Amino acid sequence: MAGEVRITVTPEKLKEIDASVDWKRIHAMTEAEIETAIASDPDASPLTETEGMALRLQAVRKRLGLSQPEFAERFHIPVGTLRDWEQARRRIDAAAWAYIQVIDNEPEAVLRALQAA
Numbered sequence: 001m002a003g004e005v006r007i008t009v010t011p012e013k014l015k016e017i018d019a020s021v022d023w024k025r026i027h028a029m030t031e032a033e034i035e036t037a038i039a040s041d042p043d044a045s046p047l048t049e050t051e052g053m054a055l056r057l058q059a060v061r062k063r064l065g066l067s068q069p070e071f072a073e074r075f076h077i078p079v080g081t082l083r084d085w086e087q088a089r090r091r092i093d094a095a096a097w098a099y100i101q102v103i104d105n106e107p108e109a110v111l112r113a114l115q116a117a
Contacts, residue, residue, distance in 0.1 A: 053097065054088040054103055060104040071116075076114060 007018070029037070038044045047055070059078065061071045061082075068086065072079035077096075084090035103110050 047087070050091045051088045053092050054086050057082075057100055058086050060100060063104075064107060065101065075099075075110060 061068070064071065066074065068082050069079050070075070072082045081090070085092050085096075099110075
């Protein structure tokens with residue numbers, strides 16, 4: 001995405017970040033306080049629809065315990081397309097999104113149907 005800055009978070013940096021967070025304060029926050037904090041943070045912009053779909057697709061794939069190449073091969077999706085969807089470089093069209101939802105809810109049925117074809 002344009003203007004995107006990528007950083008690498010090492011295990012050591014992750015520990016440093018975790019130690020710097022006041023977890024008691026965060027866990028004590030109400031939903032309203034969380035929403036107010038997010039709304040006041042200019043860096044916490046809401047996800048676009050494409051970004052939200054990308055995250056949901058990643059969650060489906062990870063729930064099935066599959067790498068991108070494994071998921072792509074198993075469900076007959078070009079791996080480059082899957083990567084573009086997961087990285088929100090390309091929006092998932094309505095038909096493909098419906099297919100992803102069926103995979104999420106009935107992966108074994110999809111696999112049976114693909115094997116029978």
